[in-house]
Amino acid sequence: MWWFSSPKIVFGSDSLEFLESLKGRALIVTDENLVKAGVVERVLERLRTAEVEYEIYDRVEPDPSFEIVMEGVSVAKSFKPDIIIGVGGGSSLDTAKGIRAIYENPDVDPEEISPWTELEEKGTKLILIPTASGSGSEGSNAIVLTKKEENRKIASIHPYIMADYAIVDPEMVKDLPLRVAVFTGLDALSHAMDAFVSSWKNDFTDGLCIQACKLLFRYLPRACKDRSDLEAVEKVHNASTIAGIAIGSSQAGLSHTLGHSLGSIFHIPHGFACGIALPYTTKFYSKFVLEQYEELAYHLGINEKGEKAVDELVAKVKNLLVEIGSPTNYRDLFKELGIPESEFYDKLDNLVENASYDNTILTLVEAPNDEEVRKLFTYAFEGKDVDF
Numbered sequence: 001m002w003w004f005s006s007p008k009i010v011f012g013s014d015s016l017e018f019l020e021s022l023k024g025r026a027l028i029v030t031d032e033n034l035v036k037a038g039v040v041e042r043v044l045e046r047l048r049t050a051e052v053e054y055e056i057y058d059r060v061e062p063d064p065s066f067e068i069v070m071e072g073v074s075v076a077k078s079f080k081p082d083i084i085i086g087v088g089g090g091s092s093l094d095t096a097k098g099i100r101a102i103y104e105n106p107d108v109d110p111e112e113i114s115p116w117t118e119l120e121e122k123g124t125k126l127i128l129i130p131t132a133s134g135s136g137s138e139g140s141n142a143i144v145l146t147k148k149e150e151n152r153k154i155a156s157i158h159p160y161i162m163a164d165y166a167i168v169d170p171e172m173v174k175d176l177p178l179r180v181a182v183f184t185g186l187d188a189l190s191h192a193m194d195a196f197v198s199s200w201k202n203d204f205t206d207g208l209c210i211q212a213c214k215l216l217f218r219y220l221p222r223a224c225k226d227r228s229d230l231e232a233v234e235k236v237h238n239a240s241t242i243a244g245i246a247i248g249s250s251q252a253g254l255s256h257t258l259g260h261s262l263g264s265i266f267h268i269p270h271g272f273a274c275g276i277a278l279p280y281t282t283k284f285y286s287k288f289v290l291e292q293y294e295e296l297a298y299h300l301g302i303n304e305k306g307e308k309a310v311d312e313l314v315a316k317v318k319n320l321l322v323e324i325g326s327p328t329n330y331r332d333l334f335k336e337l338g339i340p341e342s343e344f345y346d347k348l349d350n351l352v353e354n355a356s357y358d359n360t361i362l363t364l365v366e367a368p369n370d371e372e373v374r375k376l377f378t379y380a381f382e383g384k385d386v387d388f
């Protein structure tokens with residue numbers, strides 16, 4: 001037995017209007033930069049029109065911790081919302097999901113949530129409004145939180161975690177800085193490609209993965225060049241949610257095994273950590289899922305079979321990285337971010353160890369051993385073609 005679920009999705013321009021139909025008390029979960037930038041104000045205007053009483057919890061940070069969720073739960077306990085509205089990127093949306101889950105189930109330890117944990121629905125609605133096009137958190141039943149003292153991320157999934165509504169409004173992302181559009185878009189692509197080759201892949205998600213990949217390969221370059229290209233911005237925003245729904249049922253995979261580990265140690269943007277891994281993880285993992293990559297390649301216009309199809313798919317991903325101005329290896333990313341190269345090699349043992357604990361390794365068709373993970377990290381760092 002397995003399940004597929006999705007929030008109700010309100011999409012397209014002016015979908016924020018949906019907020020005007022709400023009643024009751026709303027707790028907004030966001031970060032202070034979005035409040036300062038006036039992005040949250042677009043949501044508040046609609047709530048005021050609806051005469052919804054609201055409170056803002058804006059202490060969400062990148063790579064949110066369990067502590068941030070618990071602090072938000074305390075705010076919820078005193079404010080007693082009927083609705084929790086997450087506004088932001090994956091960090092704010094994941095935090096909002098965590099707050100709703102623990103606000104309604106105070107005896108549950110958020111670190112222990114698995115698909116088999118008993119979680120009760122007590123009627124607090126969860127609405128998620130993404131302000132970036134990448135995490136897909138608004139469409140998934142997953143929460144990724146950081147365990148600070150161990151410097152690692154823990155991903156929890158559960159059907160109950162799914163939002164009641166996702167509002168996928170391109171207006172909320174049209175002012176996204178171009179650099180953010182690049183790495184968030186790569187996160188979406190990593191979800192779609194990972195989920196298509198997961199051991200949990202299924203008939204309900206395969207089409208979503210293919211469509212998300214098609215949209216991203218076609219529109220991401222445009223959306224990363226000019227945010228006033230509203231057609232491209234909207235298509236990428238939709239693709240991100242579509243890929244998010246797919247990972248909710250199929251799970252992310254090997255690009256995320258590397259990406260989570262690299263991100264938790266070096267605190268680099270998640271989308272870069274995963275997206276740059278894709279050419280390397282795709283080639284390595286193709287020995288286990290050749291047919292699936294052949295099928296994906298076919299849908300992306302590649303008329304080759306076997307390893308040739310994989311090689312063209314890998315080349316297509318690399319071309320996309322170049323086209324949108326992303327580094328194609330971790331070394332160049334480190335250079336851009338001012339992280340000394342030596343730190344990568346100093347932390348390589350930790351990177352491999354963290355990867356071996358990552359939840360995403362559990363849903364691979366075959367998990368790489370530690371030596372293979374070490375090689376994958378090294379090849380992705382040095383930009384070498386995978387030959388093992």
Ligand SMILES: [Fe+2]
Pocket residue numbers: 135187190191252256270274
């Ligand atoms: Fe991701």
